[in-house]
Amino acid sequence: MRVLVTGASGYIGSRLVAALLDDGDTVVAASRRPESLDRFDWRAEVETVALDAGDTSSLADAFDAAGDIDTAYYLVHAIGQEDYRSQDLRSAGQFAEAAAAAGVRRIVYLGGFAPEGEALSEHLGSRADVGEALDVDGVEVVWLKAAIVLGAGSTSYEMLRYLADRLLVLPLPSWLNRPVQPIAVDDVLFYLLASRQEVPAGAYDIGGPDVVPYRDLLFAYVDAAGLTRIGVSTPGVPTGLAGRVIGKIIPVPDALAEDLVHSLHNTMTATESRIVDLVGEKEGGRTTIDEAMRRSVLGTVGEPPGVRASKDPLRLAHTDAVWSGGDAIGIRRYGVAASSDETWSLLEALGARKMLYSWPVAAVVRTNLDVVGGVSERARSVIRRVRGGSNDEHGGDEEA
Structure with missing residues (x-):
């Protein structure tokens, strides 16, 4: 198939491009700045187009340059930016109209769960808005809904990593007792690939095999990383305050961290499993939380490989966000200033990591x-x- 991937430079998009190439598809990778794709090890195997979903002229030019596209993946998100919800809504509608005009048969969109009967966070509300805006006449839409995506380089995983690595005692607000059904990135890729043609148009929940409280997810990383940590109950701490604090103590961009943490008051579990009934599971079954954490913590020695060269999409890639990989990798790559806390990084650089992490x-x-x-x-x-x-x-x- 001839496939267009928006957000090709992102965490999911870059791995999806590699998976599509492995499956024999012709891939057109789209980015506002196509030159930013040169750092990926799959660059020579794809076509590229400049595409800005917020600009109707750019969209028309991009689809014209891309040629006859069978499936377009929509992986664009402005989370962390000011007024991102209205930006996302407008961009999604414009993209869908341009795709329909260009004769694209199908759009595949990866969004988040939208639990009924709950007040959605701004982040989850925006994800739901986009799914609805993509549904226009003349083009099929497959909307995949997921909770936390596990894998080194994923924003949610990296937030767990930094919190557990940096805090010897982990605060546990009451909302961390809420259930979550995370999904490993290899399972996400399996369902994204299946959505090209095997899945009828519609909305589908996708999730891993485990449903646990958020707090168990945090300690699953702690145990996989071989750390010694204790959790202390901290009732009465709202997600808004927690997001602001977390944004200051980890190197993930402040606004991004705040928006994601604020979503933790919502229930993030699948309500149906129709897609599993339709296409089954990848070989070996869906990845458990423990297995996802085990594979994600691997590869912390030496420079991470490229996305295509990596044998496991859960491993860190050298093209993932500069703040990914934890403090040890940040120090190797960029020096002490890579950390949001220079004192902490200096202690680690001087050899205090083992003492602090195992106390x-x-x-x-x-x-x-x-x-x-x-x-x-x-x-x-x-x-x-x-x-x-x-x-x-x-x-x-x-x-x-």
Whole structure:
């Protein structure tokens, strides 16, 4: 098939281009600045066009240059920018009209869950707006709805990574008890590919095999990374305040972090599984949370590969956002200034990483066990040793 991919330089888009090429499609990669695609290892295998979804003239020129497109993937999002909801709504409508005029048969859109009966966050409301705006006469639309996407380089995953890496004690607001059904990026790619032609037009929920509270997702990363962390219940903390604080202590752009955290008060679980009934699952089944975390933490030594060269889309790619990969990779790539907290980065550069990341929380556990809201597996072993009065070389009074 001849396929157009908007947002080709983004996390999902760049991996989708590689997957489409592997599947034998002819890919036209679209970007407002086509030269920005030169850094990708698939660049020589694709055609490129300049496309600005907010500009009707640019859209008309892009579809004219792209030729006969069977399927157009819409992966454009202005989240983190001022007044992004109105921008997204306008851009989606213009894109759909231009695609219909160019004779595009189908648009495939990846958005978020929109739980009924709940007041949607600005982010999720915007995602729902876009899905509706893309539905115009003359072109089919497949709208895939997902919650958190797991994989190194994904914004949601990187936020989990930085919080768990940087905070020895993890605050656990009550809204982290709400259920979430994340999906690994390899499963996202499977359903995006299937949506070219195997899936009838319509809206479909996509999710991984596990439904857990948000807090369990955080500790799944902690355990996969081999960290020792303890969670402390912090009831009464609203998502808005949490988003502002998180935006200041991790290197993900402030506005982006705030918008995503504010969505955590919504229920992010699938309400139906029709797409699984239609196209099944990828070989080996859907990726579990534990498996996704295990694969995502790999590859922290040496420079990450290109998207096409990588054997696993959950691994970090060197073209992912500059703030991706954690502090250790940031220091290797860009020096101490890569971190949003130069003091923290300097400590890590001087060798404090091992001490800070593995410090047992025995003293905290002994003085205030009742406030504990969640514990990593390594922390659980420390608690057991402390409670049992263990005096081996890794526990007991020596630890305190």
